[in-house]
Amino acid sequence: MNLYSELSPSPRTIMTPGPVEVDPRVLRAMSYPILGQFDPEFTALMNDTMAMLRSVFRTENEWAFPIDGTSRSGIEAVLVSLIEPGDKVLVPIFGRFGYLLQEIAERCGAAVVVLEKSWGEVYDPEEVIAAILREKPDLVAIVHGETSTGRIQPLEAIGKACRELDVLVVVDAVATIGGVPLEVDAWCLDAVIGGTQKCLSVPSGMAPITYNDRAERKIARRKSIERGLRQSGGDSSNDARQISPIRSNYLDLSQLQDYWSPRRLNHHTEMTSMLYALREGLRIVLAEGMETRFARHRLQETALVAGLQAMGLSLYGDARCKLTVVTCVRIPPGVDGESVRSMLLELFGIEIASSFGPLKGEIWRIGTMGYSCSRKNVLHLLGALEAVLVRHGVHIQTGAGVQAAMDIYCS
Template identity: 75%
Template sequence: MRAYAELSPSPRTIMTPGPVEVDPRVLRALSYPILGQFDPEFTALMNDTMEMLREVFRTTNEWAYPVDGTSRSGIEAVLASLIEPGDRVLIPIYGRFGHLLHEIAERCGGRAVTMEKEWGAVFDQAEVIEAIRRERPNLVAIVHGETSTGRVQPLDAIGRACREADALLVVDAVATLGGVPVETDAWCLDAVIGGTQKCLSVPSGMAPVTYNERAERKILARKRVERGLRAPGQPNVEPAEGRRPIQSNYLDLAQLQDYWSPARLNHHTEMTSMLYGLREGLRLALNEGLEERFARHRLHESALVAGLSAMGVALYGDPSCKLPVVTCVEIPDGLDGESVRAMLLRLFNIEIASSFGPLKGRIWRIGTMGYSCRRDNVLHLLGAFEAVLLRHGVKLPAGAALQAALDVYEEG
């Protein structure tokens, strides 16, 4: 019989757009004893989590809770619960994850109408508003922070236009929640999906979502209660007349809402340890202060960008819509980008990311998110990146990157 080695993952400096390093206090919370999912002590933790999520999402919505699964589970739960077969869905695409929204919308039976922007830029809100007025969609789905290109899409005017057109606005804020302002109520966002493994610095495994009464009305019109859970004479066990039930059982917001409500109608076994971790990550974010947290992300982004610019490498994309928590660097012509990434990992224990689709092999992506967004990480990366590029024959001004970053920190 084979003897397996004790688990001992290597310590890494993770500077990708996710997952990122996890705060040690979150790791400690993950180790706490298991409680039963209907233990009053545990349901009190569920209520705490909902309350803190409302603050982080900046909303007064009644419903703000995590879907158990990675960020994609939250996206799919929201779209599957809101898109009925035949619904017209407008999807503005400016990177990989806009294409994902398109993919999921079609699988839900939606009639997708897409508009595309060249990767590296975002939409002028007027372009999207014009499309909303022209296409009259039932739902608009859009990415807030596109990690594949390092861009962030303005949304405030789009949300108001959706209200005027009586369209629901669903926003993928997986990359921005907890690191960049996400103004759910002020921007008139009807449903928003966040991620744990990025700016909140919690392991992947839960997808925080929030949605308002406009979205809830459509969800409840499609509600079906599992046969094995129905009590005699229970009302609202089948969808309203003429409405299609939500096609997923696990990713059904109507049933999840019952589970997170005071009724605690059983849906699945809650991910106890992950909830501990999420609650601790939210507590840390709120204790830091959201505005202070946003400012911290901007500071370390500025130091990183200053260092890379002083090094002489080219940054990718339109700087006017740069995502503060992801910096994209063009790979110099003739250089093997994967060789650079491999050497950073092998010699310095630093991980950065490549990209996808049309940007595969063209850019590196460097994340400054959550607990990974620290001065020591930025300085370590700049020094190591310079050394690795020099070893690959790139001519650059040695030492300039660290000095430029230090100038930013001294000013900041």
């Protein structure tokens, strides 16, 4: 007797900072038949994906491909391939994911120098540039869109300063790719990591990355050292040991390059269905048009914010650096934030997020990302949140939030 019921997940309206609802066209693409990883039809899909990633990243880089794994795998692949033990790495932190960059850099053996900004704020680029001049790091690792605080860090001046000073700059753009402007080449960014499960509206499981020839040169140098050590039998007297080989096999960008190059040197078995999903997700982004897509995200943010404020709720953080695709809302005094979230989920099928660290229990985080970023979802959330807050004894003007959002849509 079969003890397990048929899989049937409940339908949800997902308004978190990730994962978000997956576009039905992406789900359909994932159902297509499996191809062998060296089938010419499949390698053509790999080439399509690389070309579309270049367009979405706004880059002419040769290397733009996904790492098989969640977004963190992309971050680790880039950092473990670029950071040698003893390298000085500067990490400007303004939220939870800056600490992740710090931890991974330390695990790579870097001498990490951190800057810390109060949560809810970002850096004036001149603050970071002054630290670069003072510390003279080999590499700067920084988050573009910090979903823990709903803030976005200006990068253009930082990237250009790093280029002038011959410092590599690595950017976590997991939350921003496909949702807000990200100009890899124009901002002089050496390596950038994106995510699939946020503004691209693809399931979690791949991490699109891109890096330029400056980054590739360091990767190639470390690869040649590793080859030399193997040929010398690992002789510790070899001067080449002054440069450390890449310690990971799975996340070694020098090997992954060979896999994604026309040589197709076997490294791992590519995630066929996820590649279908990513390719379709990227196609949808480009078909919509990048500027149109950015405008859609701005419109839904404007309507959501208008509705929340009309209810009498307060937003968290410096409005001047608000991340378009994440809105952080202060939990009203005396309200159990988790009870509100549970009622939204159980009665309305809507999921919003809580937060981390010093903001745990202080704010809700509402995502308007990718396929989830729609008028239907914003209006549904505002109406449901009003009803749930009334149930929790919060005094609000019933209907005001939805009407304020409708004013935006009807203007």
